[in-house]
Amino acid sequence: MEIRIVTVGKIKEKYLNDGIAEYAKRLSRYCKLTFCQVPDEKTPDKASDALNEQIKNTEAQRLMKQIREQDYVIALALDGKMLDSVELSEKISHLGVEGKSSIAFVIGGSLGLGEEVLRRADYKLSFSKMTFPHQLMQMILLEQIYRSYRIMNNEPYHK
Template sequence: MKITLVTVGKIKEKYLQQAISEYEKRLSRYCKLEIIQVADEKTPEGASAALEEQIKEKEGERILAQIKEGAYVAALAIEGEMLDSVELSEKIDKLGVSGVSQIVFVIGGSLGLSQKVLKRADYKLSFSKMTFPHQLMRVILLEQIYRSYRIIHGCPYHK
């Protein structure tokens, strides 16, 4: 299976880059992983709601341009469904068994995802009602995908 992360913005912090690299290496034995970063828009201090919507739309267009036809899209969204690690592993496993060859996980920018991206999503996944930095969410998501594959293969990692 191919797992793609489409994310907004670049990772500047070295410690996050190192963590991402570690999970890329670990995941390489279970799936083909691709991480696509699209440019983020600068949000001026005190931006109006209308301007924030425009920014989300621009970022959303960039995200949608990276999603291939037929891919299963899971958007990370606070209003999405919360799963535990076993449930996520079951979801990934069931998608693979049902013939899905690519899962695209989408992580928006600091303002979240546009309505167009949310409408394109086949599934909305929430990690918490709390807000996390979108750069850190990449590490958290990759760790959970790795944990899912360890669960699927019956390997000792998940506790």
């Protein structure tokens, strides 16, 4: 299975890059992991709602260029379904059984995902009702994908 992490913006903090690299290394024994990053748009302070929508749409167009037809798209969205770790593991496992060979997890920028991406999504996933920085969310997502594979393989992992 190929797991694709499609995101807006670069990871700037060293500690996040280190954490992402660690989980990428751990995941390499379970799946093919690829990263696709698109540039983020600068968001001015006190931007109008219209400008915020325009920024989200521009970022969405960039993300859509990275999403392939064969990808099963899981968009991270506040209004998505909340799963526990076992349920996420079951979701990934079932997708593999159904013949899906590529799952693209899509993380938006600071304003979230544009409508074009949300319409393309096969599934919307929420980690919490809280908002997380999109850069931190990438590391949290990778940890949960790693945990999912450990669960699928009946391997121990701290609780």
